[in-house]
Amino acid sequence: MSMKVADQLLSRLGEWGVEQVFGYPGDGINGILGAFSRAGNVPRFIQARHEEMAAFEAVGYAKFSGKPAVCMATSGPGAIHLLNGLYDAKLDHVPVVAIVGQTNRSAMGGSYQQEVDLLSLFKDVASDYVQMVTVPQQLPNVVDRAIRIATTRRAPTAIIVPNDVQELEYVAPGHAFKMVPSSLGLSQPAVDPDTEALQAAAELLNAGRKVAILVGQGARGAREEVTQVAGLLGAGVAKALLGKDVLSDELPFVTGSIGLLGTRPSFEMMRDCDTLLTIGSNFPYSQFLPEPGQARAVQIDIDGSFIGMRYPYEINLVGDAQRTLRALIPLLEPKDDKGWRETVEKNVARWWEVMAAEAHVAAEPINPMRIFHEFSLQAPADAMIAADSGSAANWYARQIKMRGSMRGSLSGTLATMGPAVPYAIGAKFAHPDRPAIAFEGDGAMQMNGLAELLTIARYRDTWTDPRLVVAVLHNNDLNQVTWELRAMGGTPDFVESQRLPDTSYADFAASIGLGAITVTDPEQLAAAWTEALSADVPYVLDVHCDADIPPIPPHTDLEQMQNVAAALIKGDTSRWGVIREGFMTKLQEVLPHHDDRDEHQS
Numbered sequence: 001m002s003m004k005v006a007d008q009l010l011s012r013l014g015e016w017g018v019e020q021v022f023g024y025p026g027d028g029i030n031g032i033l034g035a036f037s038r039a040g041n042v043p044r045f046i047q048a049r050h051e052e053m054a055a056f057e058a059v060g061y062a063k064f065s066g067k068p069a070v071c072m073a074t075s076g077p078g079a080i081h082l083l084n085g086l087y088d089a090k091l092d093h094v095p096v097v098a099i100v101g102q103t104n105r106s107a108m109g110g111s112y113q114q115e116v117d118l119l120s121l122f123k124d125v126a127s128d129y130v131q132m133v134t135v136p137q138q139l140p141n142v143v144d145r146a147i148r149i150a151t152t153r154r155a156p157t158a159i160i161v162p163n164d165v166q167e168l169e170y171v172a173p174g175h176a177f178k179m180v181p182s183s184l185g186l187s188q189p190a191v192d193p194d195t196e197a198l199q200a201a202a203e204l205l206n207a208g209r210k211v212a213i214l215v216g217q218g219a220r221g222a223r224e225e226v227t228q229v230a231g232l233l234g235a236g237v238a239k240a241l242l243g244k245d246v247l248s249d250e251l252p253f254v255t256g257s258i259g260l261l262g263t264r265p266s267f268e269m270m271r272d273c274d275t276l277l278t279i280g281s282n283f284p285y286s287q288f289l290p291e292p293g294q295a296r297a298v299q300i301d302i303d304g305s306f307i308g309m310r311y312p313y314e315i316n317l318v319g320d321a322q323r324t325l326r327a328l329i330p331l332l333e334p335k336d337d338k339g340w341r342e343t344v345e346k347n348v349a350r351w352w353e354v355m356a357a358e359a360h361v362a363a364e365p366i367n368p369m370r371i372f373h374e375f376s377l378q379a380p381a382d383a384m385i386a387a388d389s390g391s392a393a394n395w396y397a398r399q400i401k402m403r404g405s406m407r408g409s410l411s412g413t414l415a416t417m418g419p420a421v422p423y424a425i426g427a428k429f430a431h432p433d434r435p436a437i438a439f440e441g442d443g444a445m446q447m448n449g450l451a452e453l454l455t456i457a458r459y460r461d462t463w464t465d466p467r468l469v470v471a472v473l474h475n476n477d478l479n480q481v482t483w484e485l486r487a488m489g490g491t492p493d494f495v496e497s498q499r500l501p502d503t504s505y506a507d508f509a510a511s512i513g514l515g516a517i518t519v520t521d522p523e524q525l526a527a528a529w530t531e532a533l534s535a536d537v538p539y540v541l542d543v544h545c546d547a548d549i550p551p552i553p554p555h556t557d558l559e560q561m562q563n564v565a566a567a568l569i570k571g572d573t574s575r576w577g578v579i580r581e582g583f584m585t586k587l588q589e590v591l592p593h594h595d596d597r598d599e600h601q602s
C-alpha cells in the first residue's frame with residue numbers, strides 16, 4: 001500500500017518515540033486525521049477543548065516527563081489558538097513541536113478562507129525553527145529537525161503542512177542534488193566546565209563566609225550534588241519558582257521560594273550574604289538578589305546564551321549542573337564557621353511555623369492558605385502539582401512543602417492564566433501511575449478550566465492511577481490583580497473589572513461524573529483532601545475562600561505595604577482583624593498606630 005505524506009508524518013513521530021499528540025481537529029489537518037485513523041490512532045490523538053489547551057497539555061507533558069511533546073491544530077484559527085501555549089513553552093524553555101495545517105498550495109497567496117501567513121505568525125514564537133513542507137521529500141528532514149532543535153534548544157518549533165501536501169504520495173528524499181536525507185536520534189553532549197574557570201570559582205566560593213545558593217530548574221538533575229555543595233560551603237539554598245521541586249523543603253537549610261512570591265528566609269539570606277552561587281536559574285527579579293557589590297558571585301548554567309545576566313557575576317561557568325558540581329566538590333574547603341548556616345536554618349524553622357500560623361488565621365469563610373497547608377500535610381510523595389497564575393501561585397510557592405519525588409510546575413515566565421488544569425492533564429499522560437493536583441483560581445476556571453474538566457472526564461479511565469484533583473480557589477474575584485491594584489495605590493478596588501460571576505464548580509464537575517466537594521468550612525478541608533486523594537475518580541474541590549487575604553509577601557517594599565494598609569482601612573474594616581491577626585507580621589510594623597487606625601475607621 002502506498003503511503004501518503006500524512007502517514008509518513010505519523011510514522012516518523014512514532015519512530016521518535018512520540019506516544020501522543022495533543023490537538024484539535026479542523027479541515028486544515030483533515031489529511032493528517034485520516035492518517036491517524038489508518039494508523040489505528042498511533043500515536044494517540046488526545047482531543048482538548050481548545051487549541052491553547054492542547055498546547056498547554058503539551059507543555060505540561062514536556063515539563064513533567066522531560067521529553068519533547070507534540071501539539072496539533074488546523075490552519076488559521078486553530079494555529080492562532082496554539083500561540084499562548086507555545087509562548088509558555090518558549091519562555092519556560094521546554095521542547096514542544098507544533099504541527100499545523102495550511103490551505104492547499106494552489107490557494108496560497110489568494111486571500112483564501114482561513115489563510116493566515118503562518119510562517120510569519122510563528123516566526124517569533126518558534127524562532128528556533130519553523131518550516132513549511134511543500135513537497136514530500138522534505139518531510140523527514142523537517143520533522144527530524146523540528147524535534148531535534150526543540151530538544152537541543154529546549155524551545156518550541158513549528159511544522160506547517162498544507163492540506164494537499166498531506167494527501168500526496170510519500171516519496172523519500174533521493175540520492176541526488178538538492179535532496180536532504182535525514183536520520184533519527186539524538187545523543188546529547190555532556191557539557192563539562194572549563195578547568196581554569198572551575199578553579200577560580202572554587203577559590204571565590206572558598207573565600208566567602210556567608211554563601212547563598214540559588215537553584216532553578218536547570219539544577220533538577222543535581223539534587224545530591226547541590227546538597228553536598230551547600231553542606232561544604234555552609235550555605236542555604238533558595239529555589240526559583242520553576243526549581244521548587246529541585247530540593248526537598250524538609251531539608252533545614254532550604255529557604256524555599258524567592259522573589260515576589262518568595263519566602264522571608266530567602267529574602268534575608270540574599271540580603272545578608274557575601275557570596276552567591278546560582279545554578280541553573282534565570283530568575284528574573286534581580287532586586288531579590290544581593291545588591292551589586294555586596295556579594296561575589298558565580299553562575300553555573302548549561303546555556304551560554306543565558307548566563308551572566310541579572311547580577312554582576314565574576315565567573316560564568318557554562319556546564320551541566322551535575323557534572324560541574326561534581327568537578328567542583330573536590331576543590332571546595334569545608335567551612336569551619338557554622339554560624340551563617342545556623343542563622344539560615346533558624347530563619348527557615350521560624351518561617352515554617354509562621355506559614356502554619358498564617359494558614360490557621362480565621363477567615364471568611366476559608367483562608368486560601370489553609371487549602372495548601374492541608375494538602376501539603378497529606379500530599380502523596382509522588383504527587384505532580386500544577387499551580388495557576390492567580391493568587392494560587394503565591395500559596396503554592398510559600399505553603400507547599402516539597403518532599404520525596406514530588407514534582408511541581410507553573411507558567412513561570414509567561415505567567416499566563418489557565419495552564420494548571422491542562423498541565424495536570426499533560427502530567428497524567430506523562431506519568432499515568434502518579435496523582436496530579438491542579439490549584440486554580442475561579443477566574444482561570446471560567447476562562448478555560450471548566451471546559452477542560454471534560455477532557456479529564458473523557459480520558460480518566462485511561463490512567464492507571466485515576467487521581468487528578470482540581471482545587472478551585474472560589475473567591476468570586478480576580479484576586480491577584482485586585483491586590484496588585486491595591487498595592488499600587490492607584491485603584492484600590494475597581495469592581496467592574498475584578499468581580500466574577502458566581503457559579504458552582506462542584507456542580508459542574510458532578511454533572512459530568514467527576515467527584516466533587518463544595519468546601520465552605522476550613523475544618524472540612526482535611527477530610528476533603530483525604531477523600532479526593534484516595535478516590536478512584538478525578539475530583540474537584542470547590543473551596544469558598546476569602547478574597548481579603550492579601551497574596552503579598554511579608555517583605556514587600558514599604559510603600560506597597562502602606563498602600564495595602566490604606567486600602568484595607570478605606571475598605572471593609574470588619575476584615576481588619578483577619579489582616580492584623582497573624583500572617584502579615586511586617587504589615588503590622590508599617591501600619592498606623594492604634595489610635596490613628598481608629599481615626600481612619602471613623
Ligand SMILES: Cc1ncc(C[n+]2csc(CCOP(=O)(O)OP(=O)(O)O)c2C)c(N)n1
Pocket residue numbers: 388389390391392415416417440441442443444445473475477478479480481
Ligand atoms: C491570560 C492572562 N490574562 C490576564 C492575566 C492577568 N492576571 C493575572 S492573575 C489574574 C487573576 C486571576 O484570577 P483567578 O483565576 O480568579 O485567581 P485568584 O487570583 O482570584 O485566586 C489576572 C487577571 C494573566 N496573567 N494571564
Ligand SMILES: [Mg+2]
Pocket residue numbers: 390441442443473474475476477478479
Ligand atoms: Mg479568583
